[in-house]
Amino acid sequence: MARIDNPVIGFTEEDARCLHHLHDDALVASIRIGDYNTHRVLVDNRSSANILYYSAFQQMRIEKEWLIPTNAPLLGFGRTRVHPLGAVTLPVTVGDYPQQITKDVTFLVADCSFAYNAILGRPTLNSWKAITSTYYMMIRFPTKYGVGEVKADQVAARK
Template sequence: MARINNPLIGFSEEVERRLHHPHDDTLVVTIQARDYNMHRVLVDNDSSADILYYDAFQQMGISREQLVPTNAPLIAFGGTKVFPLGVVTLAVTVGDYPQHITKNVTFLMVDCSSAYNAIIGRPTLNSWKAITSNYHLMIKFPTDYGIGELRGDQVAARKCYVAMMEMDDHL
């Protein structure tokens, strides 16, 4: 394969035709963390941290001994403090071969209810040199072999939204 330097990243109308419009859906993707396909991952450009929820952590079969202690609280929407159980670094792969990348992502692991398994925030998006488009529900990023893509799942985004609203009703 030919190596491509400084590729341009853009979004086409063809991508947008695959979606139901109009929409205000969040960008929800599937990533590969270790050898585990993790669905329902929220991409949040406003998050200053990458978050892994405890339920997903357990499903992946990772030992709690792999957690590195941390005492830095997260400040949630509304100012509530959430204290992580620790941090764990996982190899995350996104994109399809050969336009894929694998990077280590350090997740803060939290034990609270969520319809999502994880949140990818600015630290990872910046390490991927990613460009996100909420309108196109897609992430694009440079690879050694062209532009990699990670498409959002509009159906999963809507299911997560409903699930989060139902959780709020029970609080």
């Protein structure tokens, strides 16, 4: 297939036809992290970090020795500080073949309870050159073979 260098990325009303409107739902999707299809991943343009919650880390059966020590605390709701257990770099795959990308993503592993298994923040979204839309509940990004996409799970977002 031919390489498309600078595809135009946009959304149309057709992209929103299967959604329940009016909504203010979060952008929650399923993506492949390492060897696992990970559900309830929050895509957050406001987050300056990628976070993997420890319960998901454990379910992935990743050895704790893989964690790289870090001393950068996370600032949570109410300005509470959470000290990560460490950082781990894992391959993340998004999109459907052939419009997909796989890139290594560094996650801070946090041991606290949260409604999501992971958070993808600006570092990853920017490295993918991703465009997000909460209205269309979708992420789109350029690939070697056109525009790839990840559709959010509106039901999971509402839970």
